[in-house]
Amino acid sequence: MIIxxxxxxxxxxxxxxxxPGGALELIKRGHT
Structure with a gap:
């Protein structure tokens, strides 16, 4: 999913x- x-x-x-921490967590879960 692109956010x-x-x-x-x-x-x-x-x-x-x-x-920024929330963004990193989303990236770790495969989102871009």
Missing amino acids: GVPKEIKNNENRVALT
């Missing part, structure tokens, strides 16, 4: 809900 996370484009939008 995308929208990036903040303005200060304090609070869009990103995936931490």
Whole structure:
């Protein structure tokens, strides 16, 4: 599964809900 996370484009939008550690865990499980 390909997973995308929208990036903040303005200060304090609070869009990103995936931490770097969470991204690494998804990659370990075979997601890209």
